[in-house]
Amino acid sequence: MRAAAAGSGAGALRALLLTHLHSDHITDLNDIYTMRWVMSAQPNPLPVYGPTGTAAVVQATEAMLEQDIGYRLTHHGDLQWRPSAEVSEVERGVILEDGAVRISAAPTDHAPVRPTVGYRINDGERSVVIAGDTVPCDGLDELCQGADVLVHTVVRRDLIEQFGLPRLTDVLDYHSSVADAAQTAARHGIGTLVLTHLVPSPAPGTEQEWIDQATTVYGGEVLLATDLLALEVSGPAS
Numbered sequence: 621m622r623a624a625a626a627g628s629g630a631g632a633l634r635a636l637l638l639t640h641l642h643s644d645h646i647t648d649l650n651d652i653y654t655m656r657w658v659m660s661a662q663p664n665p666l667p668v669y670g671p672t673g674t675a676a677v678v679q680a681t682e683a684m685l686e687q688d689i690g691y692r693l694t695h696h697g698d699l700q701w702r703p704s705a706e707v708s709e710v711e712r713g714v715i716l717e718d719g720a721v722r723i724s725a726a727p728t729d730h731a732p733v734r735p736t737v738g739y740r741i742n743d744g745e746r747s748v749v750i751a752g753d754t755v756p757c758d759g760l761d762e763l764c765q766g767a768d769v770l771v772h773t774v775v776r777r778d779l780i781e782q783f784g785l786p787r788l789t790d791v792l793d794y795h796s797s798v799a800d801a802a803q804t805a806a807r808h809g810i811g812t813l814v815l816t817h818l819v820p821s822p823a824p825g826t827e828q829e830w831i832d833q834a835t836t837v838y839g840g841e842v843l844l845a846t847d848l849l850a851l852e853v854s855g856p857a858s
């Protein structure tokens with residue numbers, strides 16, 4: 621639904637990129653899978669890219685939807701095929717080329733979640749890196765070289781440590797803090813850092829603290845991702 625609001629209906633998606641299979645990163649898969657199916661005039665498999673295990677998750681998602689699939693096949697006389705996906709389990713290197721657009725993947729480090737990947741999307745001039753959940757690592761550095769924008773999930777180490785709850789403190793060892801993400805961006809001279817997946821959710825009025833933590837170690841532009849944020853990518857060609 622949010623993809624449609626952003627101007628990318630499920631029927632027209634060229635690729636769905638999954639960085640890993642944690643529930644908070646795949647929770648909308650079933651909706652995209654279903655909308656792709658019912659909004660297409662002919663069979664239109666959903667192209668899904670993700671780490672090893674993605675095919676099993678897509679298969680299980682379809683199994684979970686079995687009753688819904690039955691309802692819709694019964695209700696829509698012109699819908700005479702089942703939903704489907706074309707899954708590519710990826711690890712490293714170029715995973716998709718379409719016209720000038722080239723998408724590459726590299727392994728990231730979100731242990732004990734394994735395997736995980738990040739992506740770099742290049743349109744022939746500009747590059748955007750999608751880090752996913754990861755600590756700083758060689759694979760992410762590989763993707764970031766010469767990139768223009770880095771979209772990185774982050775957690776606030778200072779706040780999480782204050783809570784002192786083991787279940788929360790555990791998340792620190794496999795996510796980047798704001799400073800970690802900013803250092804990755806700084807190391808590669810990236811022009812814009814977009815912080816997303818903010819944990820814990822910023823209390824209203826504290827958004828600037830997140831930006832300040834990044835700008836202490838990074839001189840580029842820092843944005844906090846908001847729902848439906850659209851970004852014009854500019855900067856040196858890479």
Ligand SMILES: [Zn+2]
Binds near residue numbers: 640642730753
């Ligand atoms: Zn995760």
Ligand SMILES: [Zn+2]
Binds near residue numbers: 642817
């Ligand atoms: Zn996550």
